[in-house]
Amino acid sequence: MASEYMKEAGHKAIADGPAAMRTFIETDQHRIRLDDYRIAIIRLLHSAGPSLEEGIKGFLKTDGRTLADLRHFYEVTQHKLRDIDNRVEIARLANTAGPALKEAVKKALLGTPADRIAFLEKGRHIAQAEDDRAELARIDEGWDGPILSEAISKLLNGSPTPAELRHFLEVTQHELRDQDNRVEIAQIIDGGGPELVKAGRAALAGTPADRAAFLLTGQHEARKKDEKAQQEKDKNDGKNDDSSDDKGDDKSDGRTDQDDAGAGAGNDDEKNTGTGTGNTAMTPQSGSGTQLASTGAGDTPMIAGGAGAALIGGAGLLLAARMRRQASGN
Known part of the structure; x- marks a missing residue:
């Protein structure tokens, strides 16, 4: 425990002679040693946990501490307090640890103070690395992205350190x-x-959290909006088509009511005569333009089915015969 100050004072006493050496041995060394222990205990605060820090401050506040008190605190008490802090730290690690680290925590808590020191310095990192490898394999299995999966495979197939x-x-x-x-x-x-x-596009221009939110929910909400807009468009297009059809039906093909009436009459005659021409009037070959609407046996038109057609045909033959006779008489 000889500090530099202790060494310097001892060399000076030797150089000053027997009286100075006697004073150093009987008085100065004890005073210097008290100061050295106090300084060494204060330096423990830099790496102290809560328990050790509280113990140091409480110890140094008490006056009248002897050299034996200081030596005992430094050589014994500080290690007990440090082990208390180590236990707390190790137990805290178990809260978020994987299977390998939890098992290592249990062993360390059941071991010696030296076991706990070794665990915190090295053992924890080895156990954590085992859990990290398992976690990376799990992520790779559940992730579809090629970039992350390729990087995980490359890392696990290498020789990464626990820190990596x-x-x-x-x-x-x-x-x-x-x-x-x-x-x-x-x-x-x-x-x-x-x-x-x-x-x-907004997600691509945003933060990683924005992109994750888009993939989780945003894309589905946006699709619903697009589907709703398309449904409204289809509905409006359907209304416009119905309106155009109604206008076309009203105008028909441009014919007037009179034309429709004439066509109707022709259709009726066509149905009654069975000729398919839509007109029962016959014009004589002389071109007189006189319409033959009866047989000459009365004034009742013949329009009843096949019998009417036969009678009309007979009248035509009679007329043709008369015209031949007249021509021969002349």
């Missing part, structure tokens, strides 16, 4: 996950509706 595994989980995986999200959003909005494209 931890950094990948805490930092790198989130950066690569966002890159995969960007690619997926770009694919989703390609050829999408107006609302989907608008929301996708």
